[in-house]
Amino acid sequence: KGIWQAVELGIWLRQRYGSTVLPVFNKDKVFILSSDSERAIETAQGVAAGLFPPSGDRVWESSYLQFWQPTPIQTAYGTIDALLRPTKVKCPAYDLANTDEETPIAAKINAEYAPMFTWLQNITGMESIDFWNINDLYDIQREVGYYCSRLEGSCPSVVH
Known part of the structure; x- marks a missing residue:
């Protein structure tokens, strides 16, 4: 669609x-x-x-x-482009305000989704996955689907 x-x-x-x-x-x-x-x-x-x-x-x-x-x-591969990727441009004042606002939200999400984050760490090889870096996983639905299909549907319940 x-x-x-x-x-x-x-x-x-x-x-x-x-x-x-x-x-x-x-x-x-x-x-x-x-x-x-x-x-x-x-x-x-x-x-x-x-x-x-x-x-x-x-x-x-x-x-x-x-x-x-x-x-x-x-x-714009590998470049920081304010038009196409405004969230990648560094702005210390915005970062401070955003961190102050998101810290309590992040703590709640990290606690609630800890099993899923741990599972994703295991299958992706990333050292740590949490609220702050989950966006680093591009096309995660496709990757999880591919991984689960290789295991013949034996995906843990945290992804369903």
Whole structure:
């Protein structure tokens, strides 16, 4: 559903700004930037597919690909970008206020989800997982699903 919403956004942008949008994608005139997470890249591809539908010699012979054309998506891999990843930019005043507010919440969540955090540490090899670094695990649902499928469904109840 999410990727289709991205395609619909691209279609809407094309309809809304049609006269200012190029008729076909041109890599020398259009630069699409995404953060380096898989979900963000896929969303950018969906928007590009709706915004730049293939036409003329850009239509593939295959019926499977006739409504799609490859569109390069640039990523800000490994860089700190205030636009794409504002939470990665260091701001001491924000960090202090945020820590003061989140500390009691973190303690409660760490206690409540301790078994799950321990289980995740064991399967990921991370030294420590808690409220403060759980976001370091990207695509965790996919990883847990893959791990559980290898164990033929014998996942502990903490993940269900």
